[in-house]
Amino acid sequence: MNKLEALRLFCAAADSGNFRQTALLLGVSPQAVTRAVAFLEQEFGDALFVRNTRTTAITPFGRQVYAEAKTALAHTDALFQQFSRKERESLAGPVRVALPEVDEWGLLEAVLHGLRDYPEIVPDWRSGNALSNTDREQIDVGVRVGVPQANDFIIHPAAPLRLQTVMSPELLARTGAPHSVADLRARFPLVGLLDINSGKLFEYDYPHTVFAPEAPAFIAPNNRHALQAVLQGRAAGQFAAWTVQPHIRQGRLKTVLPDDEMTLNWQLYVYRPRRHRHTARVKIVFDLLAEALTRFFHDETRTG
Known part of the structure; x- marks a missing residue:
């Protein structure tokens, strides 16, 4: 799975607090959000959310990852925008x-x-x-x-x-x-x-x-x-x-x-x-x- 896309899905899920609502807003399947979170949990070796049939809550570890991921994603977007020739010439x-x-x-x-x-x-x-x-x-x-x-x-x-x-x-x-x-x-x-x-x-x-x-x-x-x-x-x-x-x-x-x-x-x-x-x-x-x-x-x- 693409790690950058998995982080984007995770951050969106953390923002909404609901996997199904995240999938609806982003136009992906709920399974895609679940797979992205599971992939990251396996990569990081710790739980990002505590889930049951009625609620989804981000864990303390998940909050730490969320803060770093939001910063990393913002830096990634800024990097492409700063050094893209098309960006400089497209006004x-x-x-x-x-x-x-x-x-x-x-x-x-x-x-x-x-x-x-x-x-x-x-x-x-x-x-x-x-x-x-x-x-x-x-x-x-x-x-x-x-x-x-x-x-x-x-x-x-x-x-x-x-x-x-x-x-x-x-x-x-x-x-x-x-x-x-x-x-x-x-x-x-x-x-x-x-x-x-x-x-x-x-x-x-x-x-x-x-x-x-x-x-x-x-x-x-x-x-x-x-x-x-x-x-x-x-x-x-x-x-x-x-x-x-x-x-x-x-x-x-x-x-x-x-x-x-x-x-x-x-x-x-x-x-x-x-x-x-x-x-x-x-x-x-x-x-x-x-x-x-x-x-x-x-x-x-x-x-x-």
Whole structure:
């Protein structure tokens, strides 16, 4: 096993205190984290964690190794950055950025403001969901919703994906609130969000069932357009909480079925391919996006 990667997995596990959560955030299997820790314990000849069926606690020896490992990893990264010729020469050129429909969060404004001292960095901004496979392969930095794949990407998690079902006050006045998920599915007009890759509608996801709308009242591949149909009272819909919370605070939307809200094992996160690990201009844009998203969700939590 690669010793450097094993140390990275160990440090991540020490930070989270949970092997399964570490695997989820890094996009690896729980077994990979377990194997890395076991490998290091064999190398060092002492236990790094005390584990049972319910808890995982780092040992005093593990804390010593963690402190040294964090320092060593930081020095390793700094060494490559300091002596990499590409790093010294990479402050000029394009950075292709891919985002879902989140421009209203002020991300573009934050990135452009942060790049005011780097006029030779050229943002190539690709917002929306209509990216071909070729486009995706050429992305330098992006924002994505899903399970982070840390094997191939450096990631910065921003927020978990919590799903809420919402209706406009006008639609609620006409139909009343659904009594259950089954009632919502059978009796209420629903928006259908189209997956342009498969041509099928995305499913509504609840703790005990999933379903795709059978006779949607509005169909669009664009999440913003689907939300607009809900705001106009044409249909109910299920959306990420970060999408609907501003409208809920303004009274333009109401939550329904609160006991059936779902938090998926997905994250909204910023990513960059590991092949760009030491490319300065890519890292600058990555850090600006991560900072802007962190600030946005901090402000959302505070005001919500």
